Amino acid sequence: MIEARGLTKQYGDKRAVDDVTFSIAPGQVTGFLGPNGAGKSTTMRLILGLDKASSGTVTVNGMRYSEMASPLTQVGALLDAKGVHPGRTARSHLRAIAATHGISDRRVNDVLEQTGLESVAHKRVGGYSLGMGQRLGIAAALLGDPGVLILDEPVNGLDPDGVRWIRELLRFLASEGRTVLLSSHLMTEMAQTADHIIVLARGQVKADAPLAEFLDVQGKRMVTVRSPESARLASLIMREIPGCRLDSSGDAGFTAQGIETAQVGRIALNAGIELHELASSGSNLEDAYLSLTQDDVEYTTERYAA
Numbered sequence: 001m002i003e004a005r006g007l008t009k010q011y012g013d014k015r016a017v018d019d020v021t022f023s024i025a026p027g028q029v030t031g032f033l034g035p036n037g038a039g040k041s042t043t044m045r046l047i048l049g050l051d052k053a054s055s056g057t058v059t060v061n062g063m064r065y066s067e068m069a070s071p072l073t074q075v076g077a078l079l080d081a082k083g084v085h086p087g088r089t090a091r092s093h094l095r096a097i098a099a100t101h102g103i104s105d106r107r108v109n110d111v112l113e114q115t116g117l118e119s120v121a122h123k124r125v126g127g128y129s130l131g132m133g134q135r136l137g138i139a140a141a142l143l144g145d146p147g148v149l150i151l152d153e154p155v156n157g158l159d160p161d162g163v164r165w166i167r168e169l170l171r172f173l174a175s176e177g178r179t180v181l182l183s184s185h186l187m188t189e190m191a192q193t194a195d196h197i198i199v200l201a202r203g204q205v206k207a208d209a210p211l212a213e214f215l216d217v218q219g220k221r222m223v224t225v226r227s228p229e230s231a232r233l234a235s236l237i238m239r240e241i242p243g244c245r246l247d248s249s250g251d252a253g254f255t256a257q258g259i260e261t262a263q264v265g266r267i268a269l270n271a272g273i274e275l276h277e278l279a280s281s282g283s284n285l286e287d288a289y290l291s292l293t294q295d296d297v298e299y300t301t302e303r304y305a306a
């Protein structure tokens with residue numbers, strides 16, 4: 001369990017984290033989302049005692065990081081996978097960390113095996129690919145067998161195989177009852193990995209909800225309709241369902257928001273209109289996230305029309 005209460009971090013005149021309160025529960029993966037500069041990494045650093053809060057508190061299993069006698073066994077983190085001496089081998093890197101906590105060589109071998117690094121454990125880290133470096137960072141996070149894991153953009157730059165491996169590993173770790181906090185800008189990946197979503201924007205919590213609820217509240221369900229009489233059907237729908245929004249899809253059809261498939265079916269039936277397609281698609285995490293944060297993006301660019 002990670003608990004933040006009124007957590008605030010001020011850098012000069014920049015308030016990077018602004019009165020943030022949340023509880024991150026064990027047994028699930030919590031996705032930490034937010035535009036660049038939203039305060040995600042700062043919050044993670046505050047949890048890990050790498051930065052000092054200006055006010056408020058954050059605890060892991062009821063304790064501040066600085067109060068933990070053996071922090072690696074409580075909380076494991078992957079913040080910057082590049083912070084490893086290039087001349088060391090993976091095994092010697094992990095052994096050096098293990099030595100600070102009295103962790104056995106056997107455990108080092110276990111995490112090398114768990115992260116698929118056994119066969120390259122004797123090689124110098126300087127020659128590692130990005131994916132191998134990420135695996136080593138995760139091996140270090142797992143070393144103390146902690147109940148809480150914090151990973152800042154762990155899938156950045158990984159190939160599809162590595163991305164899937166991390167997704168399955170995090171789901172497994174959560175299923176063992178661990179608390180997993182994961183930040184990523186990859187929405188499709190997050191949608192497949194997270195059970196719960198926290199969105200930060202300009203240092204504040206904009207949403208804190210189970211994934212399904214987040215999609216329901218923020219997302220927009222879309223109905224796709226195709227009919228040889230689509231223009232007549234569209235005008236009937238506009239008349240009968242005020243507030244619904246239609247967009248022509250060009251292919252003898254249209255998409256509609258703010259309406260259910262059953263309503264379209266009934267209107268079509270009553271008017272004797274033949275339907276060739278009537279389908280509902282759920283909203284995706286990217287759309288839901290973008291609609292929530294569109295006014296909070298600090299670094300923006302012009303959009304290109306398709």
Ligand SMILES: Nc1ncnc2c1ncn2[C@@H]1O[C@H](COP(=O)(O)OP(=O)(O)OP(=O)(O)O)[C@@H](O)[C@H]1O
Nearest residue numbers: 011014015016034035036037038039040041042043
């Ligand atoms: N050490 C620091 N000194 C001054 N400002 C900082 C420092 N660290 C972070 N900031 C500022 O705090 C804000 C939040 O940054 P942070 O890195 O936490 O955001 P983020 O959500 O992790 O962004 P990204 O998605 O780009 O990684 C930014 O405006 C950043 O410039």
